[in-house]
Amino acid sequence: MPSTCTYSVEVRITPRKGILDPEGETIARALDNLGYEGVGAVRAGRLLRIEVDAASEDDARRSVENMCEELIANPVIEEYEVLVAQGATAP
Amino acid sequence: MPSTCTYSVEVRITPRKGILDPEGETIARALDNLGYEGVGAVRAGRLLRIEVDAASEDDARRSVENMCEELIANPVIEEYEVLVAQGATAP
Amino acid sequence: MPSTCTYSVEVRITPRKGILDPEGETIARALDNLGYEGVGAVRAGRLLRIEVDAASEDDARRSVENMCEELIANPVIEEYEVLVAQGATAP
Amino acid sequence: MPSTCTYSVEVRITPRKGILDPEGETIARALDNLGYEGVGAVRAGRLLRIEVDAASEDDARRSVENMCEELIANPVIEEYEVLVAQGATAP
Numbered sequence: 048m049p050s051t052c053t054y055s056v057e058v059r060i061t062p063r064k065g066i067l068d069p070e071g072e073t074i075a076r077a078l079d080n081l082g083y084e085g086v087g088a089v090r091a092g093r094l095l096r097i098e099v100d101a102a103s104e105d106d107a108r109r110s111v112e113n114m115c116e117e118l119i120a121n122p123v124i125e126e127y128e129v130l131v132a133q134g135a136t137a138p
Numbered sequence: 139m140p141s142t143c144t145y146s147v148e149v150r151i152t153p154r155k156g157i158l159d160p161e162g163e164t165i166a167r168a169l170d171n172l173g174y175e176g177v178g179a180v181r182a183g184r185l186l187r188i189e190v191d192a193a194s195e196d197d198a199r200r201s202v203e204n205m206c207e208e209l210i211a212n213p214v215i216e217e218y219e220v221l222v223a224q225g226a227t228a229p
Numbered sequence: 230m231p232s233t234c235t236y237s238v239e240v241r242i243t244p245r246k247g248i249l250d251p252e253g254e255t256i257a258r259a260l261d262n263l264g265y266e267g268v269g270a271v272r273a274g275r276l277l278r279i280e281v282d283a284a285s286e287d288d289a290r291r292s293v294e295n296m297c298e299e300l301i302a303n304p305v306i307e308e309y310e311v312l313v314a315q316g317a318t319a320p
Numbered sequence: 321m322p323s324t325c326t327y328s329v330e331v332r333i334t335p336r337k338g339i340l341d342p343e344g345e346t347i348a349r350a351l352d353n354l355g356y357e358g359v360g361a362v363r364a365g366r367l368l369r370i371e372v373d374a375a376s377e378d379d380a381r382r383s384v385e386n387m388c389e390e391l392i393a394n395p396v397i398e399e400y401e402v403l404v405a406q407g408a409t410a411p
Contacts, residue, residue: 053178059185069303074186076300076350078205085191085201087144094150094185095165100176110176114169118258121251124306160394167391168258209349212342215397235360241367256368260387267373267383269326276332276367277347282358292358296351 051100054107055132058115061092066124095119104131142191145198146223149206152183157215186210195222233282236289237314240297243274248306277301286313324373327380328405331388334365339397368392377404 062068070091078086097114101107111129120127153159161182169177188205192198202220211218244250252273260268279296283289293311302309335341343364351359370387374380384402393400 051176061185067303067305069300071186073300073346073350074210076353077209077346080349080353081209083201083205085142087189087191090187092185094152094183095162096181098178100178110174114174118168118172118251118255119165121249123249158394158396160391164255164259164391167262168255171258171262209342209346212340214340233358243367253368256392259391263391265383265387267324269371269373272369274367276334276365277344278363280360282360292356296356300350300354301347
């Protein structure tokens with residue numbers, strides 16, 4: 048009986064609402080310049096996939112949330128969302 | 139009758155399999171250094187949300203795929219996935 | 230007689246003092262984890278090189294400063310410095 | 321007598337010549353879209369400032385070069401330059 052499983056956890060980090068997003072704005076301007084029509088707002092964020100050994104899906108999620116709070120996200124400008132993929136596999 | 143709707147399209151850009159990902163490796167090392175146990179591979183990518191006016195969901199997807207090919211993604215090191223959110227709204 | 234020369238302008242974008250810099254902190258942690266000793270603070274910024282046609286070095290600098298204000302830098306968290314390289318060449 | 325001094329080391333990481341640089345290209349397109357004239361190539365890189373305790377400027381440089389090789393730079397697409405600032409201070 049495995050004591051832990053390996054979970055694949057996705058972290059979605061996006062600029063907070065109301066925070067300037069020069070990278071997204073730059074992409075929107077560039078797309079307009081290339082002739083793409085109908086492009087509205089573009090928001091640019093980051094996407095991490097983290098493999099975590101944990102005793103349960105909840106433990107995996109909580110661990111990654113702690114990582115975001117302690118290291119990964121910049122709370123001044125970013126918010127994050129943590130998603131645990133289904134189908135954990137024993138390591 | 140609206141001729142177009144506004145679609146919210148998500149682009150997920152991730153490092154190609156086999157390509158070095160120093161940013162992900164750096165995060166994995168830093169998490170280990172902070173005492174997080176059970177952290178395996180970390181892969182770091184980008185996440186874009188693009189609002190697009192289009193005649194259909196398929197048109198929105200194709201337009202954003204073209205943007206990725208022409209500008210957004212770096213085919214040497216990145217692959218991308220385009221997801222159109224449900225629930226388009228008339229502009 | 231050329232009316233403009235091409236200047237190579239460097240833009241150095243760095244996190245404002247006092248602003249959290251998770252990317253720099255992550256690199257510092259990862260270096261410690263790899264066994265590098267004596268690593269103190271790490272700050273992570275961006276470096277752009279922009280070729281600009283302008284009538285003078287001062288014009289080139291002012292133009293790029295305007296680009297930073299309008300598009301490139303995020304004033305909430307970043308500051309920037311503009312350096313015009315010597316040795317402009319006629320286009 | 322201090323056995324080491326603290327050096328402030330700058331790392332300039334830039335896309336290799338001939339490698340696609342979608343971020344730089346995106347910025348160039350956006351600047352054109354905003355009406356900036358005379359903008360040629362834009363190349364986008366990274367800038368790190370690392371404080372390192374070392375016995376000499378050469379040791380500081382070598383240590384940071386090792387960091388770049390082992391962790392920081394992606395040799396597939398990036399090259400780097402290491403500059404040690406003058407005026408080291410005893411820690």
